[in-house]
Amino acid sequence: MDWEKLLCPKRFGWKEGSTQQQETRSHFQRDYDRIIFSSPFRRLQNKTQVFPLPGSVFVHNRLTHSLEVASVGRSLGNNVVPFIKKNVKTNLSDLVEQIPTIVSTACLSHDLGNPPFGHSGEEAIRNFFRNNESTLKSDLTEGQWNDLVRFEGNANALRLLTHKMEGKREGGFRLSYPTLASIVKYPWESTLESKKKFGFFQAEKEWYSHIASEMGIPQVGQTPLSYARYPLVYLVEAADDICYQLMDIDDAHKLGILPTEQVKDLFMAFFDSAKDNSWISSINQTLADVTDHNEQIAFLRSMAIGKLTQECSQAFIRSYNDIIVGNQVPALINQLDEVGSVALKRIQDISINLVYNHPTVIEIELAGYKILSTLLNKICPALLDPTDSYNHKIIRLIPKQYVTPKASKYENLMAAVDFVSGMTDVYALEMYRTFEGISIPGINR
DSSP states (O other): OOHHHHHOOOBTTTTTTTOOOSSSSOHHHHHHHHHHTTHHHHHGGGSSSSSSOOOOSSSHHHHHHHHHHHHHHHHHHHHHHHHHHHTSSSGHHHHHHTHHHHHHHHHTTTTTTOOOOOOTTHHHHHHHHHHHHHHHOOTTTTTHHHHHHHHOOOHHHHHHOOOOOOOSSSSTTBBBHHHHHHHHHSOOOOOTSSSSSOOOHHHHHHHHHHHHHHHHHHHHEEETEEEEEOHHHHHHHHHHHHHHHHHHHHHHTTTSSOHHHHHHHHHTTTTTTTTTTHHHHHHHHHHHHHHOOHHHHHHHHHHHHHHHHHHHHHHHTHHHHHHHHHOOOOOGGGGOOHHHHHHHHHHHIIIIIIITTEEEEEEEEHHHHHHHHHHHHHHHHHOOTTTHHHHHHTTTTTTTGGOOOOOOOOHHHHHHHHHHHTTOOHHHHHHHHHHSSSSTTTOOO
């Protein structure tokens, strides 16, 4: 792959020959600003990350998680820029300098396609279609049906950013090709069942193929369609891995699920007593000065993030020759040294046993299953048969951007998923109560 193509500032949805007024911002800075000021990004503040949305203790939601991932992503980009500049033509230096902005923007966007109620929201959507195969699968291709029963938030992010909603302009957010390619962590379609996840729906398959072709990303397979990863995807993925692994532990500490000493040990385990003397000396000095437990954990967490950011940057540089030709390499977080790998495995085990299976997390997952299944059970039939009198009333509650006249069955089912996956937790709950007759305006409020 050639960075001259990989960093081309072409913008999705713009016609050939179109021009934009010159501004002080680069193409990629405009991408960043478009995400920051968008409604879908703002709605992330009311979407569950892991723990239920805060009461007295403010844990992470999708918005705060995305902002933190963007911060780490920018650092990763800054770390690899000097190395990449040594491997490109001199006249590309200015474009290479934009890599931190591209990675940071993709990090901001990486969760935009995730439905409400945390990771269980994705599974709730998949299960709804699996459970209704007898009534919904007919007239759909294998790929279209796989899009639904294997619903993937990552593919949905690409759709949200590029899809033309009813009444809106072509090209969606009209982001640059590099930003869009950096979001697609799994660049293959849903029919590639040997892979657990996928990166684009049938509806966006042609568009991603066009983007990949324009940028010189190698095609790996035709049927199912698959591509090599865009190089900057590795940095976006690493930023996400670093943040969610460590921040979930931090949240568990704030909620009293994990004790302070245990969390201290978990974060300190990333530092090798034989090689990281300067890190350890700095940590011990600060811990001697700071007595507040929350401040101690926040400091240790920041140091651990710094250590992992450094190691993942080095892993990218070590793997660069394979990455740039399109060979698949392990995730950067999986290329830590032995000390880091052992420390990360301890965190993963504790997260599964004590954090992700904590009663408060299970409760929100069960509620999410029920709510999203009920919503889809009402909205899908309404979009498929709007002439029914009951369905017609439901249609009137659905924003017009999701209602397309003469849409195909697949398009209508995808529109239902677009609507539901874009909801906040609170809005989904309110609509559920309306459909179930639990909340009646003017009667029981």
